[in-house]
Amino acid sequence: xTDTATRTAYxxxxxxxxxxxxxxxxxxxxxxxxxxxxxxxxxxGPVADLGCGPGHLTAVLHSLGLDASGLDLSPAMIxxxxxxxxxLRFDEGTMTALDVPDGGLAGILAWYSFIHMxxxxxxxxxxxxxxxxxxxxxxxLAFQSTDGTETEAFDHKVALAYRWPIDALADLTRxxxxxxxxxxxxxxTEIERFPAGNLLVRKP
Amino acid sequence: xTDTATRTAYxxxxxxxxxxxxxxxxxxxxxxxxxxxxxxxxxxGPVADLGCGPGHLTAVLHSLGLDASGLDLSPAMIxxxxxxxxxLRFDEGTMTALDVPDGGLAGILAWYSFIHMxxxxxxxxxxxxxxxxxxxxxxxLAFQSTDGTETEAFDHKVALAYRWPIDALADLTRxxxxxxxxxxxxxxTEIERFPAGNLLVRKP
Numbered sequence: 001x002t003d004t005a006t007r008t009a010y011x012x013x014x015x016x017x018x019x020x021x022x023x024x025x026x027x028x029x030x031x032x033x034x035x036x037x038x039x040x041x042x043x044x045g046p047v048a049d050l051g052c053g054p055g056h057l058t059a060v061l062h063s064l065g066l067d068a069s070g071l072d073l074s075p076a077m078i079x080x081x082x083x084x085x086x087x088l089r090f091d092e093g094t095m096t097a098l099d100v101p102d103g104g105l106a107g108i109l110a111w112y113s114f115i116h117m118x119x120x121x122x123x124x125x126x127x128x129x130x131x132x133x134x135x136x137x138x139x140x141l142a143f144q145s146t147d148g149t150e151t152e153a154f155d156h157k158v159a160l161a162y163r164w165p166i167d168a169l170a171d172l173t174r175x176x177x178x179x180x181x182x183x184x185x186x187x188x189t190e191i192e193r194f195p196a197g198n199l200l201v202r203k204p
Numbered sequence: 205x206t207d208t209a210t211r212t213a214y215x216x217x218x219x220x221x222x223x224x225x226x227x228x229x230x231x232x233x234x235x236x237x238x239x240x241x242x243x244x245x246x247x248x249g250p251v252a253d254l255g256c257g258p259g260h261l262t263a264v265l266h267s268l269g270l271d272a273s274g275l276d277l278s279p280a281m282i283x284x285x286x287x288x289x290x291x292l293r294f295d296e297g298t299m300t301a302l303d304v305p306d307g308g309l310a311g312i313l314a315w316y317s318f319i320h321m322x323x324x325x326x327x328x329x330x331x332x333x334x335x336x337x338x339x340x341x342x343x344x345l346a347f348q349s350t351d352g353t354e355t356e357a358f359d360h361k362v363a364l365a366y367r368w369p370i371d372a373l374a375d376l377t378r379x380x381x382x383x384x385x386x387x388x389x390x391x392x393t394e395i396e397r398f399p400a401g402n403l404l405v406r407k408p
Contacts, residue, residue, distance in 0.1 A: 029244035030386050030404070033237020040233035182234050182390035187383075200234070 001116045001160050003094050007073040009159035010053070014076035017158065018054035018084070025060065027189070031142070032060075034184050034198045038107065038140040039064035041181070041200075045106030045134060050095040051113020055081030058088055061109065071095065096125055103134040111142040115161040119151045126176035133203040139178060141169065145185060145197030154194070166197045173201045205320045205364050207298050211277040213363035214257070218280035221362070222258035222288070229264065231393070235346070236264075238388050238402045242311070242344040243268035245385070245404075249310030249338060254299040255317020259285030262292055265313065275299065300329055307338040315346040319365040323355045330380035337407040343382060345373065349389060349401030358398070370401045377405045 001009075010017070025032040039061060049058040052070030054077055061068035062085075069089040072078050081090040093099060095114065108129055117125055129139055146152050146163040153162055166183055173180065178201040186196040205213075214221070229236040243265060253262040256274030258281055265272035266289075273293040276282050285294040297303060299318065312333055321329055333343055350356050350367040357366055370387055378384065382405035390400040 030238065030241035033241040034234065036240070037234035037237040180391050182388065184386065184388045186386035 010074035011076040042107035047107035144194040214278035246311035251311035348398040
């Protein structure tokens with residue numbers, strides 16, 4: 001997907017999406033445990049929720065004591081995030097070119113957001129993440145996974161997305177100069193189609 | 205290792221061990237997230253911390269709202285657990301034959317405890333866990349892992365232990381009639397030699 005296609009798709013569903021996913025972590029305590037662990041491992045400094053949507057997880061990171069802000073392609077999502085969380089900063093923008101100096105971030109959360117990138121474009125995105133992370137900074141990626149060995153396109157309800165084998169994604173992060181900290185794979189719940197993957201890496 | 209050998213080894217180090225591991229989760233927020241998630245997923249009912257040592261995690265489970273008790277082979281460990289946590293129940297015993305009726309437990313935590321079992325004995329232990337779990341009950345296993353495909357004996361500081369490939373362990377739990385919920389693999393910290401594995405399964 002291009003940024004434009006993803007933006008248009010999310011703009012169209014911003015209200016519905018925000019209402020559906022506001023409390024998504026309530027039913028996923030293990031996933032919440034990964035976010036909580038990430039929040040504790042991140043060194044002091046700014047943390048970006050990239051592809052933040054309506055900002056529900058930006059608010060979670062803030063509640064865990066982080067200096068968190070959100071970024072999203074979709075103006076409608078950003079408007080909703082600002083309305084729901086007026087105490088936090090949200091900006092429109094793309095994760096492919098961040099308005100952040102080298103080493104300017106202590107942490108990045110990309111929670112089911114990079115999934116819309118064409119797989120061939122992901123190395124450049126990971127290079128950008130590596131650029132903006134400070135040494136010791138952490139990156140937490142969440143994604144639909146697959147037990148196979150290849151990325152697989154699927155009909156995500158909002159916009160075309162790709163499932164990632166966790167080994168393939170871990171390999172790309174390693175090539176981007178990031179070091180694996182931990183990985184998590186959860187079997188699908190009754191309302192999910194695919195396994196949930198989390199990959200936590202850090203910049204050495 | 206036989207139960208007798210494991211008991212003797214842990215009896216000899218109970219005080220040192222208890223002092224070293226009391227706050228072990230403080231530096232391992234992701235591992236703590238798995239325990240917290242487990243605590244939320246466990247249905248109402250009794251939860252057993254099997255191989256509880258000095259009872260530090262039994263106390264964590266209790267603090268998370270569970271009806272938790274501890275079991276350990278080592279009388280010295282049980283004495284220490286009772287002294288440190290007088291509000292909780294601790295019993296001497298073996299995980300190979302639990303004094304629990306069929307379906308009597310809502311949850312089992314086996315945190316780096318079954319690692320001393322001979323790998324060939326583990327299917328019988330998992331069958332016992334399956335017997336005592338109620339339908340919907342959860343089992344969380346923690347262990348030193350290996351990136352290889354075979355179990356590997358190693359010189360654990362207290363007693364001979366075995367590292368498990370997470371796939372091999374997941375396969376054994378499946379054969380025991382348990383369903384995978386999630387798996388977690390963390391790279392070693394500076395004070396660890398091996399990857400840390402967690403496997404969460406439930407009885408259907």
